[in-house]
Amino acid sequence: MKPKIFIDGEHGTTGLQIRALLAERGDLEIISIPTERRKETAARAEFLNAADVAILCLPDAAAKESVSLIENDTTRVIDASTAFRVAEGWQYGFAEMDKDQAKKIASAKRVANPGCWPQGPIATLRPLVSAGLLPPDFPVTVNGISGYSGGGRPMIEDYVAKGEDASEFLPYGLTLQHKHVPELRTYAKLSHDPIMQPAVGNFAQGMITVVPLQLGGLDRVPTGAELHAAIADHYAAIEGGAVEVAPYTHLERIPEVDPEVYNGTNRMKVYVFANDERAQALLLAVYDNLGKGASGAAVQNMDLMLGIKR
Numbered sequence: 254m255k256p257k258i259f260i261d262g263e264h265g266t267t268g269l270q271i272r273a274l275l276a277e278r279g280d281l282e283i284i285s286i287p288t289e290r291r292k293e294t295a296a297r298a299e300f301l302n303a304a305d306v307a308i309l310c311l312p313d314a315a316a317k318e319s320v321s322l323i324e325n326d327t328t329r330v331i332d333a334s335t336a337f338r339v340a341e342g343w344q345y346g347f348a349e350m351d352k353d354q355a356k357k358i359a360s361a362k363r364v365a366n367p368g369c370w371p372q373g374p375i376a377t378l379r380p381l382v383s384a385g386l387l388p389p390d391f392p393v394t395v396n397g398i399s400g401y402s403g404g405g406r407p408m409i410e411d412y413v414a415k416g417e418d419a420s421e422f423l424p425y426g427l428t429l430q431h432k433h434v435p436e437l438r439t440y441a442k443l444s445h446d447p448i449m450q451p452a453v454g455n456f457a458q459g460m461i462t463v464v465p466l467q468l469g470g471l472d473r474v475p476t477g478a479e480l481h482a483a484i485a486d487h488y489a490a491i492e493g494g495a496v497e498v499a500p501y502t503h504l505e506r507i508p509e510v511d512p513e514v515y516n517g518t519n520r521m522k523v524y525v526f527a528n529d530e531r532a533q534a535l536l537l538a539v540y541d542n543l544g545k546g547a548s549g550a551a552v553q554n555m556d557l558m559l560g561i562k563r
């Protein structure tokens with residue numbers, strides 16, 4: 254029997270992407286609520302309880318409701334919302350985060366799919382904190398740029414309506430309360446809240462995250478090569494992951510450090526740049542906010558949970 258997959262919110266930005274990724278998968282049975290009933294609680298409860306894996310692509314409140322509607326012990330859940338990312342009993346769905354994270358996801362009943370912004374910074378900061386090259390209380394700032402699809406349907410409609418008149422670079426998160434701070438702090442192993450200073454650009458999808466490091470105040474200042482080696486060692490120990498570490502280089506510009514290069518894929522590439530004389534470094538990550546940042550990661554987690562190797 255093929256595993257039954259139910260995507261709650263399949264007509265939204267993330268849901269549609271997951272549907273598209275699963276369209277050719279003959280190894281799965283996708284079960285769908287008739288469109289006109291998609292917001293009916295009874296219909297959702299029926300499909301949630303019939304599924305082997307339910308993928309929730311809903312606003313937080315609706316995702317919490319979906320979880321509460323599951324009455325059996327067999328439906329496993331991947332939630333794309335922010336609701337459960339630091340919650341007890343949930344595994345964080347960033348498979349490359351640790352050597353054994355993919356195994357934990359594989360056996361989990363509840364998996365919280367990461368937000369798009371935290372994945373790049375976690376991918377670079379966590380190995381450095383784990384290796385003792387950065388202390389947990391290091392004052393971290395994250396900036397970068399995301400395509401407008403990160404804001405879901407309302408932001409997409411706004412940008413499409415404005416066309417070329419939409420802002421090319423719009424900083425946001427200006428109240429310093431970005432919803433991704435708790436998961437970033439938790440999984441980057443930081444003891445203080447990082448500053449999240451995102452921006453959105455006038456392109457649909459793709460993103461770059463940047464973590465600038467002022468290393469001069471540390472008791473022991475790591476070199477750029479040491480930072481790079483710690484990150485490279487971390488990913489060398491992970492089999493078949495989606496994260497690639499770029500060679501350590503000193504270049505003023507790199508054409509492939511462009512937010513859109515991995516669009517339509519589940520890939521992430523991380524970079525370390527540094528100036529040792531100035532004791533400064535930059536940690537960059539490039540990926541698709543709708544791929545590794547959302548639907549690609551959800552499908553990767555689903556495959557892990559079902560024991561499917563592709």
Ligand SMILES: NC(=O)C1=CN([C@@H]2O[C@H](COP(=O)(O)OP(=O)(O)OC[C@H]3O[C@@H](n4cnc5c(N)ncnc54)[C@H](OP(=O)(O)O)[C@@H]3O)[C@@H](O)[C@H]2O)C=CC1
Pocket residue numbers: 261262263264265266267268291292293309310311312313315333334335367368369402403404405406407542543546547
């Ligand atoms: N876009 C992104 O890059 C990312 C988004 N996410 C998260 O994924 C989730 C979905 O986001 P996204 O796809 O962007 O959002 P969208 O706004 O594009 O889609 C949300 C979907 O949920 C449906 N929905 C809303 N309320 C209910 C309800 N009570 N019952 C059933 N369906 C409902 C909506 O239907 P309708 O349109 O008819 O109201 C819509 O189809 C969010 O929690 C978001 O935070 C996670 C990572 C990245």
Ligand SMILES: CC(=O)N[C@@H](CCC(=O)OP(=O)(O)O)C(=O)O
Pocket residue numbers: 333334335367368369370399400401402403404405408432433451452453546
């Ligand atoms: C450009 C944009 O607005 N992006 C969204 C995050 C998209 C994302 O990762 O969503 P969830 O955490 O909701 O899953 C934001 O910064 O709030």
